[in-house]
Amino acid sequence: xxxxxxxxxxxxxxxxxxxxxxxxxxxxxxxxxxxxxxxxxxxxxxxxxxxxxxxxxxxxxxxxxxxxxxxxxxxxxxxxxxxxxxxxxxxxxxxxxxxxxxxxxxxxxxxxxxxxxxxxxxxxxxxxxxxxxxxxxxxxxxxxxxxxxxxxxxxxxxxxxxxxxxxxxxxxxxxxxxxxxxxxxxxxxxxxxxxxxxxxxxxxxxxxxxxxxxxxxxxxxxxxxxxxxxxxxxxxxxxxxxxxxxxxxxxxxxxxxxxxxxxxxxxxxxxxxxxxxxxxxxxxxxxxxxxxxxxxxxxxxxxxxxxxxxxxxxxxxxxxxxxxxxxxxxxxxxxxxxxxxxxxxxxxxxxxxxx
Amino acid sequence: xxxxxxxxxxxxxxxxxxxxxxxxxxxxxxxxxxxxxxxxxxxxxxxxxxxxxxxxxxxxxxxxxxxxxxxxxxxxxxxxxxxxxxxxxxxxxxxxxxxxxxxxxxxxxxxxxxxxxxxxxxxxxxxxxxxxxxxxxxxxxxxxxxxxxxxxxxxxxxxxxxxxxxxxxxxxxx
Numbered sequence: 001x002x003x004x005x006x007x008x009x010x011x012x013x014x015x016x017x018x019x020x021x022x023x024x025x026x027x028x029x030x031x032x033x034x035x036x037x038x039x040x041x042x043x044x045x046x047x048x049x050x051x052x053x054x055x056x057x058x059x060x061x062x063x064x065x066x067x068x069x070x071x072x073x074x075x076x077x078x079x080x081x082x083x084x085x086x087x088x089x090x091x092x093x094x095x096x097x098x099x100x101x102x103x104x105x106x107x108x109x110x111x112x113x114x115x116x117x118x119x120x121x122x123x124x125x126x127x128x129x130x131x132x133x134x135x136x137x138x139x140x141x142x143x144x145x146x147x148x149x150x151x152x153x154x155x156x157x158x159x160x161x162x163x164x165x166x167x168x169x170x171x172x173x174x175x176x177x178x179x180x181x182x183x184x185x186x187x188x189x190x191x192x193x194x195x196x197x198x199x200x201x202x203x204x205x206x207x208x209x210x211x212x213x214x215x216x217x218x219x220x221x222x223x224x225x226x227x228x229x230x231x232x233x234x235x236x237x238x239x240x241x242x243x244x245x246x247x248x249x250x251x252x253x254x255x256x257x258x259x260x261x262x263x264x265x266x267x268x269x270x271x272x273x274x275x276x277x278x279x280x281x282x283x284x285x286x287x288x289x290x291x292x293x294x295x296x297x298x299x300x301x302x303x304x305x306x307x308x309x310x311x312x313x314x315x316x317x318x319x320x321x322x323x324x325x326x327x328x329x330x331x332x333x334x335x336x337x338x339x340x341x342x343x344x345x346x347x348x349x350x351x352x353x354x355x
Numbered sequence: 356x357x358x359x360x361x362x363x364x365x366x367x368x369x370x371x372x373x374x375x376x377x378x379x380x381x382x383x384x385x386x387x388x389x390x391x392x393x394x395x396x397x398x399x400x401x402x403x404x405x406x407x408x409x410x411x412x413x414x415x416x417x418x419x420x421x422x423x424x425x426x427x428x429x430x431x432x433x434x435x436x437x438x439x440x441x442x443x444x445x446x447x448x449x450x451x452x453x454x455x456x457x458x459x460x461x462x463x464x465x466x467x468x469x470x471x472x473x474x475x476x477x478x479x480x481x482x483x484x485x486x487x488x489x490x491x492x493x494x495x496x497x498x499x500x501x502x503x504x505x506x507x508x509x510x511x512x513x514x515x516x517x518x519x520x521x522x523x524x525x526x527x528x529x
Contacts, residue, residue, distance in 0.1 A: 047482045047483060050463040051482070051483030057385075063369075063373075
């Protein structure tokens with residue numbers, strides 16, 4: 001080993017640290033390295049001597065009182081320990097505040113500037129009806145429905161015509177008929193024959209629905225940025241529930257009908273749901289046997305049955321029912337009234353009414 | 356010698372803390388004096404460090420080393436802070452050392468002043484305070500191997516200045 005290689009360890013050797021054996025052996029036999037080691041000892045001694053003189057100077061006497069201890073606040077500790085300029089820290093805080101404010105604004109705008117109006121039709125008796133309208137998508141700018149309220153059937157059709165800021169111009173068509181009169185199904189084509197009223201509606205306000213006769217019905221709503229899927233329905237069907245939502249009818253594995261965004265729900269014993277597909281007729285689904293109905297197997301969102309030698313599958317947008325078996329009454333000759341040429345329609349209610 | 360087993364005692368008891376102060380404050384002040392080059396500034400920093408330890412003893416973690424290593428570690432940081440914030444405003448006057456032999460003091464004091472600050476503090480803690488390589492690694496937050504190599508460099512620097520001073524040479528290390 002050469003002196004210049006050993007000298008890197010000479011300092012450690014002087015401090016009593018472990019060094020490689022060959023470095024120690026070289027130092028033991030090298031006069032030059034021994035001289036350097038001696039030099040370390042001399043400067044070290046001089047340094048310690050100088051240090052001892054400085055350390056020997058007494059420090060001022062102080063009294064340390066326990067009661068004088070201050071509870072330093074957390075923010076004071078932070079200020080004391082801060083390793084970056086305080087102005088930079090202040091700017092950082094300001095930036096965070098600005099960024100979080102922008103996030104909050106973005107969230108608010110997403111809701112306030114949403115193009116979907118979630119309407120709620122609330123009768124004085126009975127449950128509210130959801131009606132979601134898009135003001136930017138003409139395929140989803142209207143909703144139609146038929147529901148029983150008290151002893152009456154309420155037909156309604158609401159369409160978003162125009163959006164102006166936070167308000168929207170609605171086309172509202174309603175008709176009330178006593179139960180037992182009028183059609184049991186209802187579709188957009190039928191709705192067009194109902195009297196129309198146009199009203200400006202601003203979410204946050206309550207609008208009494210016109211032309212509801214003795215029925216008291218109010219309209220409320222709010223803006224959102226998307227059409228909620230399934231109207232917040234739970235995936236798991238409730239007791240006695242039969243649900244049709246965004247349904248496809250398959251006939252021998254071929255799509256025979258598409259009910260689009262139409263939906264119908266029933267949840268009481270003795271009730272059922274029905275749908276009409278042009279060319280295929282009407283289908284009534286019931287949990288209890290109906291004269292002339294065929295049994296159907298329910299598997300989650302599929303209802304499978306055979307009718308007139310054809311294999312049908314009702315493919316639903318959500319699980320149909322808790323029951324594993326339903327009854328399907330298929331009427332191929334059915335024609336909707338008053339417009340036999342109307343498109344697909346859907347309905348729900350007591351079986352006696354549907355039949 | 357202050358034992359770390361007494362840490363809890365000095366944190367609670369004013370008298371025990373006074374003993375800790377009397378034993379370590381002169382050493383800390385001497386160390387800071389080499390670091391900042393001013394007796395008055397070293398005195399102020401020493402008092403601040405002990406006041407801070409008294410008001411917030413939880414800042415010392417016995418698991419990380421001895422109380423003396425902690426004090427020198429804090430002192431090193433405070434000296435660095437002082438250099439950053441006050442160096443331009445505070446001209447260093449003639450250092451006062453009552454009781455020192457002026458001739459001996461001036462030779463080593465002059466030599467130390469020419470050693471770079473980090474090498475100077477490292478040498479001081481090793482030679483004067485007898486800090487181990489492991490303790491120095493904690494104080495400077497560097498690996499032990501780096502302590503060894505930096506001490507070698509520091510000794511070589513001081514040696515060159517020391518020998519040069521003996522020959523009457525001017526020496527500047529940057």
